[in-house]
Amino acid sequence: MSPALFLRIASVLxxxxxxxxxxxxxFGKPKHGAPEIAVIDTxxxxxxxxxxxxxxxxxxxxxYGLAVTITLLLQGILFWQLGAAITTNPSLVRPIVAVxxxxxxxxxxxxxxxxxxxxxxxxxxxxxxxxxxxxxxxSS
Numbered sequence: 001m002s003p004a005l006f007l008r009i010a011s012v013l014x015x016x017x018x019x020x021x022x023x024x025x026x027f028g029k030p031k032h033g034a035p036e037i038a039v040i041d042t043x044x045x046x047x048x049x050x051x052x053x054x055x056x057x058x059x060x061x062x063x064y065g066l067a068v069t070i071t072l073l074l075q076g077i078l079f080w081q082l083g084a085a086i087t088t089n090p091s092l093v094r095p096i097v098a099v100x101x102x103x104x105x106x107x108x109x110x111x112x113x114x115x116x117x118x119x120x121x122x123x124x125x126x127x128x129x130x131x132x133x134x135x136x137x138x139s140s
Contacts, residue, residue, distance in 0.1 A: 003090065006133035007083035007097070010126045011076045017122045018072035026065035075100070090137040097137075101130040 030036045043058040079100075086093040108123035 001132070001136065003086045003133040003137035004083040006129045006136065007079050007086060010129035010133070011079035011083065013122060013126050013129065014072055014076035014079060017119065017126070018069055018076060021065070021072060021119070022069045026062065026069055086133065086137050094134055094137050097130050097134045101127050101134065104130060 104127035112120040
């Protein structure tokens, strides 16, 4: 299999991760009953001055969720573009792929520790595709 194909697979996995994160995480509704709703309501209503702006912990959580959505979307697009570039200039693309590989492994670790298994597995699959792209580009 070609390094470009592995990058395209990583791209599709990243776009899927982006979509599910956005639908289920950022815009998902509470599913665990009254205690969860109470925590979310408290996070929304307790506001404080943070560097001159009135914010709540919900603002931070929602904003960071949107930031992750944007980052995953851009990463998915970039992987697709790198898939085209790796065939013509592997020596330029391989270091970029290596950096994203490390980021995916670290994100999988954080996902496993602080979230749940699905995003951790997705990030490990993406990391695997990036590693295979890196290795097969070396032998091209």
